Amino acid sequence: MPRVKVSVIVPVYNTGKYVDECAPSLLGQSLPADEYEVIYVDDGSTDDTLGRLEKLAAAHPNVQVHTRPNSGWPGAPRNLGMRQAKGEYVQFVDHDDLLGPEAVERLYEHAKRNDADVVLGKMSTNMARPRRLFRHTVGAWTIDNDELMQSLTPHKMFRRPFVEEHGLRFPEGPWFLEDMLFVTAAYLKAARISVLAGYPCYYWMKRDDGGNNTRHRFNPRHGFWPNLRTIVRQIKDGTTPSDDIDALQNRLLHRLYHVEILSRTREPEILRENPAEQRQRFEAAREVAREEFPAAVREGLPAVSRLRAELLERGDFDGAVALAERVRDVTARGLVGEPRWEDGCLVADVTLDLLRGDGEPLVLVERDGKWWLDPELLDGVPGTEDGWEVSDPFRRAHAELVVKDRDREDWWYPEGDPEVRLEPLGEGRSRLVVSGRLRLDPERLAGGRSLQRGVHDVWAHVMLLGVDRMVRVTGDGTQGGPAAGPALTGGRLALPYWTKGKGQLALDLDQRLRRLGPDTNGVVSANTARARRSLGLPYMAAAGGAPLPVEVTVSTLTVEAKLAPGADGTARLRLPARLKLPAGRHPVTLPKADTPVAYAVVRDGSLLRLEGPAYQAGTGRRLRDAVADSRQVRRLRRRLGR
Structure with a gap:
């Protein structure tokens, strides 16, 4: 019988329907069912929770259910779960959260590969801002890296012999911050701590009834x-x-x-x-x-x-x-320059700063060789009449660009770290400015994998002078229109656009909300080149590499075409030579698009040529096509070998 690799421990109390909502994510893991176990510990529920759990256990051999008198807190149930666990590692999950489908397998493999005592899996949440801790996957850290203190919830994987060796236990009964006590103790004792940032392992989500287990208010x-x-x-x-x-x-x-x-x-x-x-x-x-x-x-x-x-x-x-x-009135401002496609990436320059409540920049004032905090910010604050010295303007200052998957609450970090600098404004005043370049690669951003279909919003997190803000990046007054031309990435259309109202930058991948059409610059100018079965799409960018297969619709026929990068970085559409269509001019549309990107001229079941949608054939052209379709003319040409 295979050994148990991971024990997933879930404390529950009056969970009700959330048992059934969480269970599929625990029982549908990619790790074989006989290699992990799910241990539910019921803390004296008074509703139908226990009955729901017993049904799960009856249907799934790798599910255990244990009960105990109510303690009022998750610490005692977690400890009981650890005593029952047989896995090499234990993973704590709250009853109202979810695991990614491959979370247990990926966390276990990462732990074994790095001989880790503790593994932090990437968390996706609508409960808190994204943690820069999860920018990169890490093989081995120790407590010397204080970024670990950004994550003190218990939703991690711990090596069970390590837990037992150091006697790590949660305090029992009503003990606020019980998870923080356990996790900091583990950090201090661990020889190797790993971070798995390339896959959303844990979904820590706000519950619709506000009853989330570990989110007690102060x-x-x-x-x-x-x-x-x-x-x-x-x-x-x-x-x-x-x-x-x-x-x-x-x-x-x-x-x-x-x-x-x-x-x-x-x-x-x-x-x-x-x-x-x-x-x-x-x-x-x-x-x-x-x-x-x-x-x-x-x-x-x-x-x-x-x-x-x-x-x-x-x-x-x-x-x-x-x-x-x-x-409270200080806001962050995120301005983005004109986005463009480069080598398959959406690229734009971004500038971030802080604004006072009156809309003016939050400044530092230089006096007597020292920096002083903006006097307008201190107006009315007792004890600051002589100012407040800023000994180090860059102390703990940082910023990062993040991309949020709007449908899934996943946060991803594009390449590069923005730079914080002091920008003089004149008269001894300066402001802290963050500048950097957004480089969003739809095919690699999600932990080296493609972003999923959906809308992806570009945000920035700013920490300057101890003021912490999240902000959407916006264009220069543009609202509701395209931010750049469409691109083909991985065989899918990527449509950058500005949201309505505030003009914030977003990327619609595979036409989740936006469609390819005239409003997305999806109009091709007249194509004068007469290349057979191939047409340049000058408005569409394409990454380098091998041609990408893409299904297109030619009139009513769905065929597999190729989109290849042209010499100038734009895309070139190539259709099959044979098309089972009647003679004539047929619209060619990409998946989910409403507007044709080309027209296919077909004769005798063969593609004669591709034309751009803006091409207007004159009378002479139509006559020539009609003559070309004449059977007598075709027979004559065959006889002449033309």
Whole structure:
């Protein structure tokens, strides 16, 4: 009997219909069913969840169902699942999430190939912005790479002997941040940590009833602050203290300070919650910050975050509110130059920056040889009357372009990293600008594979001065029209366009929403060349390489044609020599297209020539074609050998 490679552990409680929605993604994995097991642990459900699970187990030999009294939290069920597991690796899944069809097999192979203790699979989600951690597949990291702190949810694969050797367990009962405690402990102990970024392994999606298992909102009654202290001390115990702001311990603690501490001081929370309740959170965060976090963590924050920390630690709640109100209005701007096709890639220059609420650039002011934060941003913030010094404008500054699959919530990273620079604006003022080149390859962007059919939106993530924004990239006032000519990539039409309203850049692959027609520059000018069975399509780009097969419709007949790159990088259409059609001029259309890209002139079942759709045959041409179709003339030509 094959050994069990992976145990998929799923804690459930009053899951109901979501059992049936999640189950197909777990039971339809590409790994053979006898090489992995699915372990459901019911935490004392009071609805029909247990009955649904028992039906699954009866129908699938690799499904186990275990029950336990209600604990109110996923930690105890996960621990029970680990005790029952037989797999070399364990993979945790929440009952309302999904796995990609090849996730278990790919994660296991990546783990074995790299002898990894922990494997992070690419997550697709509508719950959070994309994580730059998943830009590239990684064979072996350790905790020295602090990007790992971007992902502290338990939805990962862990080597079971590694878990047992180090006694890794989730805290049981109502214990807020239980997954963070487990994952940070694993990171600190792991000899090799791998990242699989080329395939969407885990779909972490918002549930329509808002009841997602591990997405409890901040609640101090579940011991949030004591638990956070426990996690901070675990990291401090596993690393070496240092006054260097870039030392490992301070880099790891940065994430906890930035997310768990400063969230109590910034928008939207501090502006959304009841002020009396938020003051209590503010004071609790202040106490933990002052007692648990080294000064180097605060000193290593970028400018706006460091100001928040200053307001927090001196207890200035009103000042934090005032700053949050100002920063809330800061937006990111993403401008893209004229897109074009190069070597099968959609290419465009992109510029990103931050704007104040009044629409003007967020600036730095140079004074006495130092940089100071935009005084307009600080207007009304107590304690900043003399300004706020920016010791390092580039501290933790970065940006990346990302492409979102609108139908599947998958995020992909095109090639290249944009560059952050200071751009002088005159009178001692400068702004931080990010510039780079979008290079979107539809045939390789999805982890080296083709993007799936659908609409793919171009976004940018910007982190400047501690202000974090996601923004769609837009054109220069163009709305609702084509952004570049159509292209053929992998035998499918790729149609770049500007969305209506805001003119944001999107790519429709295989005509999901857009159709090839006059509004997409899909009109071919008159073709004067008389090449047999071949026609240049000057409006369509084509990648280099071998001709690509594509089905076209000639009148009512579907045939396989070829699209080959021409000498100038455009596409050239070639049809078969024989066509079972009556004599005449027949429209040629590409799949799902409404507008002909060419006309095929057919005689005696043979393709005489291809003409562009804008070609207007004159009377002489029509007469010549009619004469050519005369049987007597054809017999005479055959006799003469012409």
